[in-house]
Amino acid sequence: MAELSRKERETERKRNEILLAAMSVFAQKGFRGATMAEISQASEYPLGSIYKFFSGKEIIYHDLVMEKGVALRELLLPVLNHREWSPKQRLHECMRANARFFKDNREFIRIYIAERNNIDAVLVPNLNRNINRMHDKLLSLYGGLFQEGIDTGDFKPHPSQDMAMLFSGMLHATAWYCLAQEDDDDQLERRFETAFTIFSDGIDP
Amino acid sequence: MAELSRKERETERKRNEILLAAMSVFAQKGFRGATMAEISQASEYPLGSIYKFFSGKEIIYHDLVMEKGVALRELLLPVLNHREWSPKQRLHECMRANARFFKDNREFIRIYIAERNNIDAVLVPNLNRNINRMHDKLLSLYGGLFQEGIDTGDFKPHPSQDMAMLFSGMLHATAWYCLAQEDDDDQLERRFETAFTIFSDGIDP
DNA sequence: TCAAAAATAGAATTGAAATTCTAAATTTAT
DNA sequence: ATAAATTTAGAATTTCAATTCTATTTTTGA
Numbered sequence: 001m002a003e004l005s006r007k008e009r010e011t012e013r014k015r016n017e018i019l020l021a022a023m024s025v026f027a028q029k030g031f032r033g034a035t036m037a038e039i040s041q042a043s044e045y046p047l048g049s050i051y052k053f054f055s056g057k058e059i060i061y062h063d064l065v066m067e068k069g070v071a072l073r074e075l076l077l078p079v080l081n082h083r084e085w086s087p088k089q090r091l092h093e094c095m096r097a098n099a100r101f102f103k104d105n106r107e108f109i110r111i112y113i114a115e116r117n118n119i120d121a122v123l124v125p126n127l128n129r130n131i132n133r134m135h136d137k138l139l140s141l142y143g144g145l146f147q148e149g150i151d152t153g154d155f156k157p158h159p160s161q162d163m164a165m166l167f168s169g170m171l172h173a174t175a176w177y178c179l180a181q182e183d184d185d186d187q188l189e190r191r192f193e194t195a196f197t198i199f200s201d202g203i204d205p
Numbered sequence: 206m207a208e209l210s211r212k213e214r215e216t217e218r219k220r221n222e223i224l225l226a227a228m229s230v231f232a233q234k235g236f237r238g239a240t241m242a243e244i245s246q247a248s249e250y251p252l253g254s255i256y257k258f259f260s261g262k263e264i265i266y267h268d269l270v271m272e273k274g275v276a277l278r279e280l281l282l283p284v285l286n287h288r289e290w291s292p293k294q295r296l297h298e299c300m301r302a303n304a305r306f307f308k309d310n311r312e313f314i315r316i317y318i319a320e321r322n323n324i325d326a327v328l329v330p331n332l333n334r335n336i337n338r339m340h341d342k343l344l345s346l347y348g349g350l351f352q353e354g355i356d357t358g359d360f361k362p363h364p365s366q367d368m369a370m371l372f373s374g375m376l377h378a379t380a381w382y383c384l385a386q387e388d389d390d391d392q393l394e395r396r397f398e399t400a401f402t403i404f405s406d407g408i409d410p
Numbered sequence: 411t412c413a414a415a416a417a418t419a420g421a422a423t424t425g426a427a428a429t430t431c432t433a434a435a436t437t438t439a440t
Numbered sequence: 441a442t443a444a445a446t447t448t449a450g451a452a453t454t455t456c457a458a459t460t461c462t463a464t465t466t467t468t469g470a
Contacts, residue, residue: 035427036428046448046449046450047449048432051429052446052447117319117321117381118235118319118322149408155408155409155410156407162396165382166378166379166400168378169374169377169378170371170374172322172378173371173377194364198404199403199407201407202361202405203351203361203405205358205360240456240457242457250418253459253460254418256459256460
């Protein structure tokens, strides 16, 4: 966008510091469990100051998830639209982009996946609506890729939305499992490759 | 185990009534969002009486999830141990048993899946420990089945725990998707079959 | 039948945590 | 250099919901 004054850049930097600290707290305690006092401590900004940047706890969480979510989409879009690659190649690269993102954003991933399957989320309706909209958007992008692959004969002709849901579900399940197992980066990549292989070739010999 | 007096049966019946009502409330509002007042209203038992049956909100949730979880396991165990069937057949029947259970227990499934991927759960440590233990148990049962299938040549030789995680992840993703789409029973079964087919044969032609 | 026990209904208490407020310290702009 | 504006630090307020309590009604058992 436009030029930012030094003041505005300063404000932006502080805002990001708070968001980053809040991410740690949320990743460890969840939305409900995280207290503003903890976010204040973790960020080293006083409680009152935090309310200068954000109107409340909910909006911190919202902005956090949406900003990182957009970053993930930015990573995936060029892959999904890469005209040189076959649908199969694009899908593989999507998986790898996801794996890389998950690897680099473990704290965020806890939050993102938890938020998707979170019934408590009904309490934060705007947040959850936006996050689900973002995710549905991603699902339909995957869906388009699958449809294209079906049309070109690259994929078997299953309903493309189901394929997208299963692909995304496998990635999430794998990411969550890696978190629980505290996988190092190599194990994480290996597991994602296994998931992709099974999704491509199945388990039947 | 033994005989229950009429009084005890009565108590048991009331306890179950409360659990059932609580399930609706939890399924709609989540653990944090559900209030004891709502559970009281939904069950038509006064607040004070609920505390005669349960020591608090947490234990209601805990008992609810564990009791239904045990029911799911009871459904799966005979299938997993069916000596007449091949590993492949057993896996297929597991999927169908899951689908049936999910179909018959939609409210519970919201809670069960949400609880698995819930970071807020750290706030209810006993509950979450038990639920995860139960789920891990199930994963290792699946794992055994996959290992057996690998040994007999029924399945490709991927790490059996990863296969189990992916199988379970696909079932959960499918169930969650069906809930979001408000699928009727037929659509739900169709989607589970699609998931199983892809898991078996892959999407590559 | 009727005293004791148990259940009902919901009001009062308590505790935790979000949000707001205030006074002191610091920074900024003139 | 200094008055005004901003930020800090954390204390006070407010809100919300879990839990406990009390008075009333109903049920039970002798």
